[in-house]
Amino acid sequence: MMETGALNLRNVLPWLWTVLWIASIVLALLLFVGAPVGEALSGFWQGAFGGRRHAYLMATLSRSALIVGMAISVMLSFRAGLFNIGGEGQLVAGGLAAGLIAILLPGPPLVVLAAAIAGAMLAGAAWALLAGVLQLYMGVPLLVGSLLLNYPIRYIGSYLVAHPFRDVPSGMVQSYLVPQATWFAYFPGTRLDIGILFTLTATAFALVYSYGTLHGYHTRLNGLSADFARTVGLPVRRLTLQTLAISGAIAGLVGAIAVFGIHHRYIDGMLVQPLYAWTGIIAVLLVGMVPWAVPISGFFFAAVQTGAAGMERAAGVPKEIALVIQAVIILFVASRVSGALSSRAGRGDGDA
Template sequence: MSGDLLPWIYTLAWILAILFGLMLLVGAPFGEALSGFLTGAFGGRRMAYLMATLSRATLIVGMALSVMISFRAGLFNIGGEGQLVAGGFVSALVAILLPGPPLLVLAAAILAGMAAGALWALLAGMLYIYVGVPLLVGSLLLNFPIRYIASYLVAHPFRDVQSGMLQSHLVPDGTWLAYFPGVRLDVGILFIVATSIFAIAYSHTTLHGYRARLNGLSPDFARAVGLPVTRLTLQTLAMSGAIAGLVGAIAVFGIHHRYVDGMLVQPLYAWTGIIAVLLVGMIPVLVPFSGFFFAAIQTGAAGMERSAGVPKEIALVMQAVIILFVASRVSGAILSSQNRAKGGDDGS
């Protein structure tokens, strides 16, 4: 157990040491910067900054769950950004164009966003299975066409010209996700809580989740025992994409109330979700905590800038340190696996 904790202790020590060094470099008092970080992440009047952290964590955790579903199945779907954009744009478009009672329109728009995310993930899966394009490459490349398609549509045929910005018209106000009483946090977080419970239960208690994990551990063995690997792959990717589409819809109806060009790309929700999943070794129950941790880093960094004049780009430096740690763990695991394989070949 202590051996498992040592890497995390080393990582925390490295993060604190680098953060302290950066404080010295910019000439900011460490205590004041730390206080600003904690206030910016968890404080504020009526817990306003904590609500901002939870709002950001909602989208990061959602994308992390999307990644976890596919990664645990050995499917390196890094096209979450494209699936997120597809879900957000389609859900906004459906809400704007579809007449009817607000709650019915909201439900239809969210389902349409999930379907769009699932279909975009399935496209990467079909390129992988039927054309031979590696999933890592295909899912990554598919991020770009959907981004530019959405940018074109929101800049021309569906643009709110009077706003003077590249954005769609507002969705009907009856479809906006309500705020919790007295705080600036919408009920979209409940969707992610429910998704987290579903993802944890799916991973640990369902036959499909077990088969997906088996495929992730050893695809050759999964084929050898007769698992329907092709169908399993497409179903898992569809599930992963649907969660990403849901996150896009939550951003539209809970935060922006319209689709704004770049609103789902520039904050790097999808990429931060990938880091959050890899940091905790794809353990389902830890993914929400990891996502919240990264959200706190980003909002806390803004607090440091306000109170101590420390550039908020320090948050990016901290994430880079974590990425290096994750990369070292992954490469170490690969080398260890290769060494065990070689040892087995030698008869040891």
């Protein structure tokens, strides 16, 4: 019993130390810029969770729908040992496909919406599968291939909304509006759209898939040791492609949520500049790829970003402090990953 308690304490202490470390750095930054700490913290809280009729909380939830969705996408591939960091490209592919299908496809609004969402998921899955094919059949490491594939789809999207599908009268580099009847409805009395329900559905799917399905168990086994999975007869190649397709499909779904719930069109850079995909990666690594903790981590990062805007309004603290906080967390995550790799290498040397 004492040994178990000591083990739990060893697991908790690093997290407590990290929270204190981040808090001390934020406090130092506030003092450095000469901001009133009390007003800044109050502004942060109000900016993340307050507002009239909790308007800022709705904004946090809206942002978290995209961050959590991308985090779920990343988590499924990372747990399978597939370092798919092409979520940004898969997100863009999904958003672009959703916007163009809704503009071009005639028919009843619900049919158009369903077709656009399905097309977005297929586009995201196809872009992820391309990275898998490059690794399995052409020897391009997934880490490299998925990263490089982020760029061509961004440029393809930029070209399409800058030329053939540009809404010229708007004066912006963006597509035409999707039909208003396909826009996601808001929850009554709020500015939060029902797109978050799609994220919740994807989260529930990921939890059931990870903890309650044989395929999820096989992918986890492949993530722990691909050589062992191959030795016991698991179809590693097929698992790789299937997992990447699922991961990419969820990223594509997130792109559709952004189109129909927030922007109502595809705007050049709308899915890239907010760093949804990269924030999702940080959120997953912060909680060690534990499925049930990923939504909490994603919501935390959304609150940091909206809360930082509240600090700027209330106390004049630059909202870029949110990026500093994320940088601090990245350093923590990097130290944990480095420590884990060093420990694994040490055990390997000892076994030898």
